[in-house]
Amino acid sequence: MKTKQVETDFEVRSLDSMCVNESELVHxxxxxxxxxxxxxIFxxxxxxxxxxxxxxxxxMFKLQSFHMYGVIGTAVVVGAISVFLIKKLQVKTVHGEEITFTDKKFxxxxxxxxxxxxxxxxxxxxxxGPLFAQLGSGTLAIIVVIASAIAGTWVYGKFRDQLPH
Amino acid sequence: MIETITQPWPWYVAGIIIGLIVPTLLILGNKHFGISSNLRHICAACFPSNISFFNYDWKKESWNLFFIGGILVGGVISTLYLSSPNPVIIHPDLAKDLSQYGITDFSGMVPVQLFSFESLFTLRGLIMMVGGGCLVGFGTRYAGGCTSGHAIMGLSDLQWPSLVATICFMIGGFLMTNLILPYILAL
Incomplete structure (x- = not known):
């Protein structure tokens, strides 16, 4: 059934922050x-x-509040310290697998x-991410926004080869 | 205790918890924090349409779909059991600006006067819900990530392309809110 390009190439996968190193373990x-x-929790x-x-x-975009800058800034600092420690101490996953990072290409x-x-x-x-939480918070009309976002992604996939990269 | 939880949480609490999601996902199974890829997985699962970009084994990425499923459930739990009885506080200048365009209900997380099934039948609502959603889906995939994949995961791993992407997210946002959105809201 599957004939060509069952797997997208490594670069595309890593750019999309998809898991490029597949686990050997089967769960x-x-x-x-x-x-x-x-x-x-998120x-x-x-x-x-x-x-x-x-x-x-x-x-945030009118510079009327520090809130979102504080959230994202703190998250990056905590994330960066965590990544640094994981690399430095060669922390393994709970299943004993190596944690790997892939450089993003410009x-x-x-x-x-x-x-x-x-x-x-x-x-x-x-x-x-917040779109799904907005839906969960009871604003059902957000389903339209999510469906439109899926459509936008599909349009990108369709015309990907014609776009400058 | 429960009173503390039901108050809106300050930015540093949220920032620390979100930051800790990065190592948690890595340690649980070498997963890189990122959400917009899910939109691609949904396309791959439901409408691959022989487009090579959507022909991959999306089931291998199903952890990510569970992750956003969790976000949705978290939204439900938080709204039902942990919500603050007090109204959301909004900057007075923003409230004044928005009231010019007939947006006066600030009670929810999302302005119901803009995002509802009824407003979908107005030009303004259609542009904001469908147009806005398409831009989010198209742009995140074109950029290779969103706020989580680039701004948080990418910057945490000190990836300069992610910094470029994050700066461009902000440029787009500033342009829209300050220059373009007033015209859309006036429709």
Whole structure:
């Protein structure tokens, strides 16, 4: 059934922050619930710190509030210290596997795509993660925004070869 | 205790927890924090349409779909059990600006006067919900990541292309909010 290009190339996968080094271990599917548990915590933080608030995003882009800069800045500092320690101490996963990092390669997409996403971020007041938390918070109409985002991704995939990278 | 939890959380608490998600995912299974890839996985799972970009084994990335499923559930739990009884505080200048365009309900996380099934039948609502969503989906994939994959995971790993992407996210956002959005809101 599958004939050509079953796997996208390594570079594309790493650019998309997809898992490039596949685990040799095979886990039963329900092991994925540990990632769902992390997601639940993330979702709660999104709501409790008002990160998914459309108003907070507008305040960020109007420089009326430090809140979002504080959240992202602190997250980067904590993340960077963690990554540094993981590399330095060669921390392994809970299954004893090596933790690996892949360098991101620069391409023009980061400029054009980045600005296009920025425009959308300011309109919807949400990046892809908060969209799901907004839906969870009871604003059912956000399903339209999510469906549109999926459509946008599909259009990108369709015309990817014609776009400058 | 529960009163502390139901208050809105300060930025440093949120920042620390989000930052800790990076090592948690790495240690749980060498997974790199990123969310927008899910939009691609959904395309690959539902509408691959013989496009090579969507022909890959999305099931290998299913952890990420569980992750966003968790975010959705977290949103439900937080809203049902942990929500603050007080209204969300909004900068007075923003409230004044928005009221010019008839947006006066600041009670929710999302302005119901802009994002609702009814507003979908107005030009303004259609542009904001469908147009905005498309820009998010197209732009994140074109850029190879969103706020989580580039701004948090990429910067944590000191990747300069992620810094370029993050700066461009901000440029796009500033342009939209300050120069373009007023015209859309006036529709």
């Amino acid at each position: 039963p599917w329900w092991h994925n619930f540990k990632y769902a548990a992390v997601g639940v 979702g709660i933080v999104f709501i409790k710190a008002e990160i998914i608030s459309w108003f907070r995003i507008q305040e 391409n023009q997409g980061q400029i054009y795509g980045g600005m296009i996403f920025g425009l959308g971020w300011a309109i919807t007041g949400a990046c892809p």
